[in-house]
Amino acid sequence: MYAIVEIAGQQFKVSKDQKVYVHRLDSEEGSNISFDKVLLLDDNGTITLGAPAVEGASVEAKVLKHLKGDKVIVFKKKRRKGYKKKNGHRQSFTQILIEGIVGVGAKKKAAKKEVEVEKTEATAEAKPKAEATEEVKPKAKATKKPKTEE
Template sequence: MIYAIIEASGKQIWIQPGCFYDINKIDAKPGEIIKLEKTLLINNNTEVFIGQPYLNNVNITGKVLKHLRGRKITIFKMKPKKNIRQKNGHRQELSRILIQTIEIVNN
């Protein structure tokens, strides 16, 4: 079982080939192949490679499946004794990517 930990959209994500993940929206159209550059760690059943801070000899490709919106978050602000109440909502724009390959390139 090969897996990697990458940095994407400000978060660290544990990924495996053949699985899909939701990250903050990226500028790519659905169906496009993207390359994920910031790899922090690779575990390849026999060896573990740790970057300082990133690994350079790794190719991770993914396919953008679709763009969607996350679940709604309600924000409620209130100031007591002032009769001020404010209710807002937010839905984060997300991109769903399918991880196709994780390859270690030997130099």
């Protein structure tokens, strides 16, 4: 079972007992947090797609630690002008452990899919009748005019 969840403005594909590095969260180390914005749920082949999020579904996680990423050096230079700028950046991350995925909304979405299938079958039956009444006109062929000598 996996889920696609939005955490701190980014989307992650997560499953149970997986460690994920996300942008810095305000939670304390060792605290449990829940993410309600689940965009997709997959339960052994049964896919539930949210619009935009699956209602009642959530991802439970535990904050392991806060840390910083590798240093990135930004160096700007313009040749022959004497312009040099050196700047560094270290992104703050939070390491979380996914403890479980709760998918309450899966049964509600399955019922809606059956209704949508019935609607598409009804429109598919109506389409061939409409196409049979229309006539298809052939396109006119382009003709080349012969060149005349002057």
